[in-house]
Amino acid sequence: MTVSGKTAWIFPGQGSQAVGMGLDLHSEFQSSRKVFEQADSTLSFSLSTVCxxxxxxxxxxxxxxxPALLTVSCACLKAIEELNDGSxxxxDFVAGHSLGEYTACAYAGVFDFSTAVxxxxxxxxxxxxAGTAxxxxxxxxxGMEEDVLNEICRATST
Known part of the structure; x- marks a missing residue:
């Protein structure tokens, strides 16, 4: 997103995951491969295989x-750097939707990748x-009128 010469990157939250995500990055970019290896090492299991x-x-x-979404997002960032020889x-700004805030913080240098994952x-x-408990x-x-939604909520509330 670019507004008035400023650029913002917004990182995704949970719900954007899919089996196979990141495989192309892992296959094509050494820097991305290292991100997956670091995640696997930090977590002591093959998050890469799960992705x-x-x-x-x-x-x-x-x-x-x-951790899978964060890892894939960070692998994307490394691929961008590799494609552009680091330059x-x-x-100007980074942000994230829900979990994406962790990726934004890692990219901004608030904490390193191992801490983030x-x-x-x-x-x-x-x-x-918490969800199990x-x-x-x-x-x-x-696309629903608010008054209709409120009536449905009233009718179905316990």
């Missing part, structure tokens, strides 16, 4: 999804535990 091969039910567990215009794993673990759900409602 590249799944299965989907393992990847979509919050404890795995969060490219860094963004560890924190993402812990965040995912704690969220998974108190199951819930979330829904998005698009």
């Amino acid at each position: 590249f091969e799944g299965p989907e039910d393992v990847l979509t567990r919050t404890i795995n999804t969060q 490219f215009s860094r963004p 560890f924190l993402a794993r812990e965040r995912g673990r704690l969220m998974q535990e 108190s199951p819930g759900a979330m829904a998005a409602v698009l």
Whole structure:
């Protein structure tokens, strides 16, 4: 996104994961491959295999999804650097949607990648535990008049 000569990069949150994500980066860019290797080493298991091969039910567990998305985002950044021989215009601002804030912080130098991937794993673990202890759900409602939605909520509330 560019506004008035300023550039912002916004990193994705949970929900954008898919089995196979990052495999192309791992195959094509040495710098990206190193990111996956560092994640595997930091977490003491093959997050790379979960990203590249799944299965989907393992990847979509919050404890795995969060460090996986952070790792793929960081691998993308390394690929950009490698493609541009390290010389490219860094963004003026970084931000993230939910989990993406961790990627933004790592890119901004708030903490290093190993710390970021560890924190993402812990965040995912704690969220998974909380979800198991108190199951819930979330829904998005698009294109509905607010008064109609409020009436549906009133009619279905317990």
